[in-house]
Amino acid sequence: MNRQQLIEQIFAKRTFLCVGLDTDVRKIPAHLRMSNDPIFDFNKAIIDATAPFCVAYKPNLAFYECLGVKGMQAFERTICYLKDVYPQHFIIADAKRGDIGNTSAMYARTFFEEYNIDALTVAPYMGEDSVTPFLAYPGKWVILLALTSNKGSRDFQLTEDATGERLFEKVLRKSQKWGDDEHMMYVVGATQGQMFEDIRRLAPTHFLLVPGVGAQGGSLQEVCRYGMIEDCGLLINSSRGIIYASQGTDFAEAAAQKAKELQQQMEIELMNIR
Numbered sequence: 001m002n003r004q005q006l007i008e009q010i011f012a013k014r015t016f017l018c019v020g021l022d023t024d025v026r027k028i029p030a031h032l033r034m035s036n037d038p039i040f041d042f043n044k045a046i047i048d049a050t051a052p053f054c055v056a057y058k059p060n061l062a063f064y065e066c067l068g069v070k071g072m073q074a075f076e077r078t079i080c081y082l083k084d085v086y087p088q089h090f091i092i093a094d095a096k097r098g099d100i101g102n103t104s105a106m107y108a109r110t111f112f113e114e115y116n117i118d119a120l121t122v123a124p125y126m127g128e129d130s131v132t133p134f135l136a137y138p139g140k141w142v143i144l145l146a147l148t149s150n151k152g153s154r155d156f157q158l159t160e161d162a163t164g165e166r167l168f169e170k171v172l173r174k175s176q177k178w179g180d181d182e183h184m185m186y187v188v189g190a191t192q193g194q195m196f197e198d199i200r201r202l203a204p205t206h207f208l209l210v211p212g213v214g215a216q217g218g219s220l221q222e223v224c225r226y227g228m229i230e231d232c233g234l235l236i237n238s239s240r241g242i243i244y245a246s247q248g249t250d251f252a253e254a255a256a257q258k259a260k261e262l263q264q265q266m267e268i269e270l271m272n273i274r
């Protein structure tokens, strides 16, 4: 999916919600745990319930890889289901990859060829040659970690060099030489609040993937105040706050309700720009 198609989806559906499929088998409602593939059955029900309220899904690979082959089969089935039934939804694999170029090329092949996913989160730490193999795929996106939502983001990302430039600022500045805003987004945590002003100074047109509303306490309104641009430029993710809204037999309805509440808040924010 290209940038224009993503923007069209956002304004047509009046939402820039990304539902995180961080499916923890221990949190799946008891009545689903008996099935052959509880992870897929849970994901399918969540997707069917939330699809009208979001434009993107973000499975985090950690939740699938931890179950070995079975987990990866559930991941693959989830991707195939999304592609077959909801082809307009943008799919992000949150895998935070990045290695020497030769190895990054294999990661890129995995996610962009084997699974045909739209976008992959990538860690910038190993530099240009670790990121560019992912940018060699037309129509695919790299989502580079810039300023993450966790407390540890202060350990490295906020440290300054001798010129006063912070590490996340260096990431934003240098990486824009590797790929443009049609192929690259940045991860910025919703918990970073007013820091979105600094992000927008350096990356005024890029889409930002914003995790951290809901369970991590970030504010959707604050992110929009400082981070929204004229074509929206935001994909706001919520995982646990949606998919575990209820652990009973009504889990899908409860997830739909949470997704709808976020969509309604997003609709209000979109009215400010279009």
Ligand SMILES: O=c1ccn([C@@H]2O[C@H](COP(=O)(O)O)[C@@H](O)[C@H]2O)c(=O)[nH]1
Pocket (backbone or CB within 6 Å): 020, 022, 060, 094, 147, 148, 149, 150, 187, 188, 189, 211, 212, 213, 214, 215, 216, 237, 238, 239, 240, 241
């Ligand atoms: O800075 C980051 C980068 C990635 N994440 C991921 O997003 C989701 C958030 O889940 P919630 O349950 O909505 O808190 C999860 O997959 C994280 O690994 C992030 O939170 N922060």
